[in-house]
Amino acid sequence: MDENKNISLKNPFAGFNASLMDDDEIIKYWIQPQILFERQAVGVDLTGNIPVLLEGGRGTGKTMLLKFMSNEVQVKKYLSEHENGTNFLEDTSYIGVYYRFDGPSLSSFADRYAEDVIWETLFKHYFEIVIGQKYIAMVLNLKKHGCLSFDSNSEKNIVLDILRLINPDYDSKEENGTLESLTPLLQKMADKVFQFINELPLSKNLKFKSRPIISSGKLIFGIPHVFAGRISKFRNKNIIILLDEYENLLSQQQKIVNTLIKHVKHPTTFRIGTRLHGFKTFDTLNKGEFLMEDADYRKILFEDILLSHDKKYKDLLKKVAKKRLESAPEFKESGLLDISEWLGNLSPVEEALNVVGNLQKENLNITKYKEMKHIKEIINEFKKRNISEVEIDKLLPKLIYLKNPLIEMLNLLLLRRDYKTTDVVKLFVSYINDKKGNPEYKKYNELYNKNDMALLFQLISLYRPKQKMYAGFNAFSMLSSGIIRNFLELCYQSFNISLFSEGKELLKEKQIPFKNQTEGAEIRAEKFFETIERIPEYGNEIKSLVRSLGAVFSAWHKDPRLKEPEVTYFCVDKTSLSDEARRILDTAVQWSVLQEKVPMKGKTSAEPLLDVYALNHILAPYFKISYRLRGRIPQFYEEDIEKLMLVKKGRKESVIKRLSRLKDVGKNQPTLFDFGGRGK
Amino acid sequence: MIINYNKYIWEDCISKKDLEEWFNNFKGKVTKPAKEREIARDLVLNFIYYNEKEIKYLCRSAYIIFRQRRIRELVSKGTPIDTACSLFDSELKSKKYRFSYIGQASESGCYILYIFRQINELPLYLFFKDEDEIASDTTSLILVDDFFGTGKTAIGFWKSSIIQNITRRFHNIKLYYVALAALKGGVGNVEKNTDFEVICPQIFDEEYRVFSNKSFIFPEKKKRESAKQVCKIYGEDLEGKKYALGYKDSEALIGFHHNIPNNTLSIIWSDKKGWFPLFPRERKIYK
């Protein structure tokens, strides 16, 4: 057996799911995303009075942020930085109480064996109990860690106030005066709810007999008010209820909580974590009333914010990755904590040189060079122009550039676009002689910068079975599409493969081989693609749409004239789609399969804005397409989009063919299944 | 795929280099190297390996099966289940059941017995070393081993003086042979040639003989015969005819955390003549 066993080298990126982290791990791995906390950047105060919606796909960091803001984590963090907790409340402007909506449990609050009104009352009652208990736990936590103290008389009064909230007819002789005593009381009330839910399926017409029933807002607003009135340290503090996974609530349940948000009472406020389009309704329980952005709440779109600040996003990724690397002893000891060094950077030029074989050092041997596949294409263009062999041999050296095959590809592109040969030569010469003042230089330079990646795709397609590499820190950050978890997953897969193949040698090499990174990216892309069909309700339709889009975008990448370089997005007039198609698109966005971009104007000012959707870049390795957004955004018409989602395979192929404009593509036209995964 | 096998099942004991070296053993002696390596890959992916945790649990399973059998006997005579369970526990406490190992002191049976005792929380006084420690009211002797292929060891042990003396002295004593895993042919042999009642949580039937007609690894005849040739030619060169396809053509593809049985195809474990073993076998030196 190889001495170089992997057993002691832990993958630093295993275990990256914030939802599975305990408080200590949240603190350990927390990186403050400055761009979210800067008010100027987003116009939102994460710790202020106004409710805030945190919208983003899975893995964007919502749960991490909400848990970080909870009182448990904040107190722990404070104690790790200070001698004791005495001044904790002075040093903070808010106290957070975290609660996650459990999907399976919520769906039990609605079945056919009781009327909707009963479930509504029951849910309100239960929600009050749960948050009430969270408040009690919060104060006990603060007390336990020395952040808060009060005498027994004060405690008695607090307890009395709370008991009167629960039951206005409460008889004060019964209570024992401690906050701890409230916990079993609330628990008993919750148990009655569970008992009812459990017994109902087997005993129809069961009545919920437990009393009292707490009405909406009684404890949620009432208890913080009691705290603020009775505990001086609580004055001027916001009590923030941090609600996670709002999308799990049923529509009627959301109306109940929406009503609380709408009529929020200081010092209580809300932070709501939800997926995109996680709000099934913005209505409240009051007829004609609904939540309005800016008036009732502010919103943060995680992916948008993160993606729009490229450098800050990359800095955030580096910091997050550093914490992971630090958690693995061997990596920490080696001091190799910069993920950008581990991943390196693979420029398009480097990759192109790898594809063709690096001939820089070789003497120019024209005969040998003419054998190269991309050069053969240039020769073919010359032949189409009836240029003789002798002339070709004279012209070819004027278009060859050993240092960068992409330049040669650009020359090929220009020829395919029917530029005159002499013009191509002129532009090229101006560029390589670095004549920056020259308009030819400017034009060539622009063309190159616009098309370099696209040219690389074209080059690779000529050198099959070589495949596009997806490697390097920049590539990984773009592939992650503003979703931190995607980035960590890419790192996990790359390290996994490298730890197996290199073992401890990896610490000497100090870089993950690009090949392994590409394989890791392909694994991640494949897994992401596979999970699409398990999206509730519309999984199959979304998968169908994604597969079709992948085919179209992939075809455009192969277009010899590169009419649309690197297009990986589209626009559509959503208003003219059917209800079902709209829901499918919204669900795709909710699950981050598609990402919404800034709407664009229609062709005329009279036309509505067009909704823009980008395919999540994480899928790029699966379809072998770019992970950037370049080129004009193509508009797809409603009928086409609907067919791609909802129609059987055969009819879809014709739509894909038309959209791909395959008559303009050379040979090797892709079919619907002509890509996908590794080694296909 | 193999990365996951290595990580989750093989206890991270194979590196990519190991795998490559093992594949490189196949140099095209029988057919094209690529074809030989494809066969090798199929074998690796169907190799059944019991890691340390699983071995512990097999020990637990074996004990549970023994316990269940005893309870069943009682219940079938009309004892309520609850009572039968309590009866078993009291019988255990009063040393009606005694445990020992098959084979010699430093062999794997002894090692497994240690794990068996620990995982089932059995007190030390239930374990015996020689027949003098067995009382007259002992009803069952449970002898523990890790694996048997042909049953040769068990049959040999049955014929040994220690067992013959026990059966002569204690006529009503029941003898159990407990193995964590076994080949079905071996189970048949033991049952036919001894009075041992075999308890085995994991029995490998004919489908698990790699080159049998019922093989689920190579269900197609042509590929199966080609694979067999490859394993046979290389194996004979390494370990001779007797062990080429596993001891007496057991054709097994099984391994344990503590060792690889010689019933497994020799190309997996042999280290002779410069052959790189994927899962090496610790050889016994008898003399």
Added chain:
Amino acid sequence: MIKINGFVEEAKAIDQYVDSEIDLFISGISLEDRCPRGWNILKEKGIKVKNKIVLYFNEVIEGGKQKGMQNAEEYFDNLFDMQPTDCKLHVNIYDEISGLMEFEKHLNEIFREVKDKKVVIDFSIMIKPYLFILLKYLQDIKSIEKIYLLYTEPASYHKSKAKIAIKDGYYFTSGSTKTGEIPAYSGSEDLTKKTALIVLLGFEGIRTAEVVRSVEPDITIPINGFPAYRPEFKDISIISNEEILREPEIFKNLDYAPSNDPFETKNVLEEIYSKYSGRYNISIAPLGTKPMALGSCLFALQHTDCRILYPYPMKYNLKASTGWGNTRLYIIEM
């Protein structure tokens, strides 16, 4: 808290336990070959059945028609030797509560008191939520004291170890999944405790991941069916569930329970419960074999504070296996 005891027996020994006659036989129809095995064993042993209730799943009848069965219903009538006095319940495979209501209606017609009756259930092809709700009903409402359950293993699921590289992640179900609580098994939540999720691993890692994601427990304890029906199954379930097992904390907690022994499964759950219930609310997702699911059901009947979660699929694969293997008898006293 009720007390539950039981043990495993070979099905061929059933006549030693039920003598020559039973009061009620319950089963269900399926396109799987092992569907009538329980009934056939009773016939082979010459055991008389006074009453029969068979769940005629509408989707199975429809599935049969699609596979070209001339008269699917008649086919099953013959398979189970249905008599005019026997009861065919036409129920929806996706709606166990409605199924239960039908069952209750007919059971009440047969007898009021069930507790001293000899009841045999063949649950080989029963969808898990049905099994859970039926047992809850019989134990809770009808106070049954002893019950005999038959289970026939499939001969094959058509999957070899090497083939799990292929991404047909669905063996038994397809389409999207929504995790819910099995009705009457919602447990109770202690508001001061964290959440522990015990997952009995199956082959469909996608569904396991869905359950874990929907609950986001503080601690996850996977239980692999081992020893399994076939030796390689222990590896297939591990590899199929790689997505959750890659979390080191989850992999570290990996435990085992025999695939064919509900009582030992229950014991394993008891050990975990005693270790964690002081600090955690326990949820269980029975994604492994049906005997393991039975074990978790028996456990949940005893520990009503635990909830049972199930990833309800969009569609069941009506013929996920071929042939039949061993049939076992599980005798339960409550």
